Amino acid sequence: MDTPTQYRISKLHPSVRAEAAKIESLMIENIDINDGKISLTTKGKNRKVVAQISTEDLKRELQ
Template sequence: MDTPTRNRISKLHPSVRNEVTRLESRMIENIDINDGKISLTTKGKNRQVVAQISTEDLKRELQ
């Protein structure tokens, strides 16, 4: 997130600022394919999987 955006967030009410921070930590940054599964993961060192689907399920749904 850029500096002007961080400055705007810092001026928010603490409860709103916490919610923005929580949502930011769940933003999808990467799409990974491992072991036949497509995973949407967050950014940063400690990536977390937000959503996952098997490639077979995806193929079946696209037919």
């Protein structure tokens, strides 16, 4: 997150700041393909899978 954005967030009410941090923690940073599945993951050390779809399902939907 850039410095101006961090500054604007710091001015928000604490409950709104907490919600912004929660949303930021779910922002997608990586797209991984493992074991026939495409996974969208968050950034950072403790990456979490936000969404996942099998490559076969994706192929079927694109036809």
